[in-house]
Amino acid sequence: xxxxxxxxxxxxxxxxxxxxxxxxxxxxxxxxxxxxxxxxxxxxxxxxxxxxxxxxxxxxxxxxxxxxxxxxxxxxxxxxxxxxxxxxxxxxxxxxxxxxxxxxxxxxxxxxxxxxxxxxxxxxxxxxxxxxxxxxxxxxxxxxxxxxxxxxxxxxxxxxxxxxxxxxxxxxxxxxxxxxxxxxxxxxxxxxxxxxxxxxxxxxxxxxxxxxxxxxxxxxxxxxxxxxxxxxxxxxxxxxxxxxxxxxxxxxxxxxxxxxxxxxxxxxxxxxxxxxxxxxxxxxxxxxxxxxxxxxxxxxxxxxxxxxxxxxxxxxxxxxxxxxxxxxxxxxxxxxxxxxxxxxxxxxxxxxxxxxxxxxxxxxxxxxxxxxxxxxxxxxxxxxxxxxxxxxxxxxxxxxxxxxxxxxxxxxx
Ligand code: HGY
Ligand code: MN
Ligand code: MN
Numbered sequence: 001x002x003x004x005x006x007x008x009x010x011x012x013x014x015x016x017x018x019x020x021x022x023x024x025x026x027x028x029x030x031x032x033x034x035x036x037x038x039x040x041x042x043x044x045x046x047x048x049x050x051x052x053x054x055x056x057x058x059x060x061x062x063x064x065x066x067x068x069x070x071x072x073x074x075x076x077x078x079x080x081x082x083x084x085x086x087x088x089x090x091x092x093x094x095x096x097x098x099x100x101x102x103x104x105x106x107x108x109x110x111x112x113x114x115x116x117x118x119x120x121x122x123x124x125x126x127x128x129x130x131x132x133x134x135x136x137x138x139x140x141x142x143x144x145x146x147x148x149x150x151x152x153x154x155x156x157x158x159x160x161x162x163x164x165x166x167x168x169x170x171x172x173x174x175x176x177x178x179x180x181x182x183x184x185x186x187x188x189x190x191x192x193x194x195x196x197x198x199x200x201x202x203x204x205x206x207x208x209x210x211x212x213x214x215x216x217x218x219x220x221x222x223x224x225x226x227x228x229x230x231x232x233x234x235x236x237x238x239x240x241x242x243x244x245x246x247x248x249x250x251x252x253x254x255x256x257x258x259x260x261x262x263x264x265x266x267x268x269x270x271x272x273x274x275x276x277x278x279x280x281x282x283x284x285x286x287x288x289x290x291x292x293x294x295x296x297x298x299x300x301x302x303x304x305x306x307x308x309x310x311x312x313x314x315x316x317x318x319x320x321x322x323x324x325x326x327x328x329x330x331x332x333x334x335x336x337x338x339x340x341x342x343x344x345x346x347x348x349x350x351x352x353x354x355x356x357x358x359x360x361x362x363x364x365x366x367x368x369x370x371x372x373x374x375x376x377x378x379x380x381x382x383x384x385x386x387x388x389x390x391x392x393x394x395x396x397x398x399x400x401x402x403x404x405x406x407x408x409x410x411x412x413x
Contacts (some may be wrong), residue, residue: 002411003114003116003404003407003411004346004404006110006114006116006403006404006407007110007400007403008103008106008107008109008110008396008399008400008403009106009109009110009113010392010393010395010396010399012106012109013102013103013106013395013396013399014392014395014396016050016102016105016106017094017095017098017099017102017395019046020043020046020086020094020098020102021094021098023039023042023043023046024037024039024042024043024088026091026386028091028386028387029094029386029387030088030091030092030093030094030385030386030387030388031088031092031093031094031098031386032088032090032091032092033086033087033088033092034087034088034090034131034133034134035087035128035129035130035131035133035134035135036064036087036128036129036134036135036165036168036169036171036172036174037134037172038172040086040087040172041172041173041174043086043098044064044066044086044126044172044174047066047086047101047105047126048060048066050105051066051068051105051124054105054108054109054112055070055112056068056069056070056108056124057069057071059176059178060174060176060178061145061176061178061179061180061181062151062175062176062177062178062179062180063128063140063141063144063145063151063154063169063176063180064128064129064141064169064172064174064175064176065125065126065127065128065141065142065145065176065180066125066126066174067123067124067125068105068108068123068124068125069121069122069123070108070111070112070118070121070122070123071121072117072118072119072120072121072122072410073117073118073119074119074120074413075121077119077120077121077186077413078120078183078184078185078186079120079121079122079123079183079184079185079186080118080120080121080122080123080185080186080187080188080189080406080409080410081122081123081124081125081185081187081188081189081365081369082100082103082104082107082122082123082124082125082188082189082190082191082402082406083100083101083104083123083124083125083126083127083188083190083361084097084098084099084100084101084103084104084125084126084127084130084190084191084192084360084361085097085098085100085101085126085127085128085129085130085131085141085361086098086101086126087128087129087130087131087134088131089131089133089384090133091385091386092131092384092385092386092388093193093382093383093384093385093386093387093388093389094388094389095193095378095383095388095389095390095395096192096193096195096383096384096388097130097131097192099191099192099193099376099390099395099398100190100191100192101124101125101126103191103395103398103399103402104124104125104191104402105124106399106403107122107124107399107402107403107406107407108122108124110403111407116407118407118410118411119410119411119412119413120186120409120410120411121410122406122410123183125361127139127141127142127145127361128140128141128169128174129141129154129165130142130359130360130361132217132325134159135154135157135158135159135165135168136157136217136219136286136324136325137149137157137217137324137325138217138325138359139359139360139361139363139364140154140157140165141180141361142361142363142364142365143364144180145180145181145182145364146182146364146365146367146368147181147182147368148364148367151180154166155169160270182368182369185365185368185369185370186369186370186409187333187336187369187370187371187372187405187406187409188362188365188366188369188370188371188372189336189340189371189372189373189374189402189405189406190360190361190362190365190371190372190373190374191373191374191376191398191399191401191402192358192360192362192373192374192375193375193376193377193378193383193388193390194207194354194375194376194377194378194381194383195357195358195378195381195383195384195388196357196358196378196381196383197378197380197381198352198354198381199352199354199375199376199377199378200377200378200379200380200381201381202352203350204350204351204352204377205344205349205350205351205376205377205394205397205398206340206344206349206350206351206352206374206375206376206397206398206401207351207352207354207373207374207375207376207377208337208340208341208344208351208352208353208354208372208373208374208375209332209337209353209354209355209356209372209373209375210331210332210334210337210353210354210355211292211329211330211331211332211355211356211366212329212330212332212355212356212358212359212360212362212363212366213290213291213292213329213355213356213357214290214291214292214293214294214297214326214327214328214329214330215288215289215290215325215326215327215359216287216288216289216290216297216301216323216325216326217286217287217288217324217325217326218286218287218301218321218322218323218324219284219285219286219287219321219322219324220244220247220284220285220286220287220308220319220320220321220322221282221283221284221319221320221321221322222240222243222244222247222282222283222284222285222312222317222318222319223240223281223282223317223318223319223320224237224238224239224240224241224243224279224280224281224282224315224316224317225237225238225279225281225316226273226278226279226280226281227278227279228277228278228279229276229277229278229279230277232279236316237279237315237316238279238281238315238316238317239279239280239315239317240271240280240281240282240283240317241271241280241283242315243283243311243312243315243317243319244269244271244283244285246311246315247285247307247308247311247319248266248269248285250304250307250308250311251264251265251266251287251289251304252264252265252266254289254300254303254304255300257300257303258296258299258300258303259296260291260292260293260296261291261292262289262290262291262293262296262297262300263288263289263290263291263357264287264288264289264290264300264304265287265288266285266286266287266288267286267288268285268286269283269284269285269286270283270284270285271283287304289301289304290357291329292329292355293329294328294329301323305321308321327359327363330362330363330364330366330367331366332362332366332371332372332373333366333370333371333372335370336370336371336372336405336409337353337372339372339405339408339409340372340373340374340401340405341353343401343404343405343408344401346404347397347400347401347404349397349400349401354375356373356375358383360373372405374398374401374402374405375398376390376394376395376397376398377390377391377394378390379391
């Protein structure tokens, strides 16, 4: 295999990650870099600067997706692409998303250092709004680029302050004038932390997901009757928060009831008027159900809706359910998954075939191009928290697998 001894510069990768982690750094050692925020803009600006410094052609589409492109000898051939996301959770970690963007940048820096000319062009991407925590749904940038989400529906999505996605994208100066649509891609790789406990538990360094679980996001609005907490008897109250609390526990009970390795979570709740001496009359909470088994997910959701209605009726409340976003499980390209497995073994890294319980832009990319992912361990299996951490040597190992996989694809006709 040509260039088999080529390796990334681990120190330079670490320094880039450390510099990015300073943008939106939180006191607890994490990162606060919400999509389309000031911090997102600063990190985007730095990424574009780094792309330009190594001579890449930079393009930004009308979803704010950023692409850095390194030409190949046969530039009309479909590209080899990698990418991930710069945005984070409100108190996110220093590796989720950014590792894949910086890993891709490091691959291109390494190819430049070694003056390697590939047959195919190579592209590194930053996908807008992967997390979906400020603006739901998640993976909005890659979802529009692949034609699976409607751009104007996304533009009208609002955050909790009522700010619109499209206006915020314009405000930070990243609403490009290029239509967000797919280019021909020969292979897409996404390098990412595992965000779970499996690799560490199995003493593995590389994970090769065979795909991503199906996901379903819903928004539930419960309405009751507000009143003074003192004189209002318990009998006959229409307490929206108690109704929501019962509904939330039915979500927590779903995976056990439905079987399979499903997970179901209520992560966000807003209670109104949220005053200690008023019976709550409005509650909004979110539901996140995930499973590799799409039919089981569908049955779980039907069961949940029946429970919600029964609880609301019993408590004299009403319930409105918004089925916000749903994707079936997304299998990756077997040839590329095998390439990740073989490459990790050739480089001497213990590797495990697995599934991804976390969502990634690679999910949408897998619908339009051959796609695979490369995982490295999350210490303690923790992610979406400030203590999220991965060993620097594992970051380097994963980037070496990314380098070799991309290079093998970029030199083949
Ligand atoms: O929800 C997820 O798994 C990802 O962080 N968007
Ligand atoms: Mn991520
Ligand atoms: Mn995430």
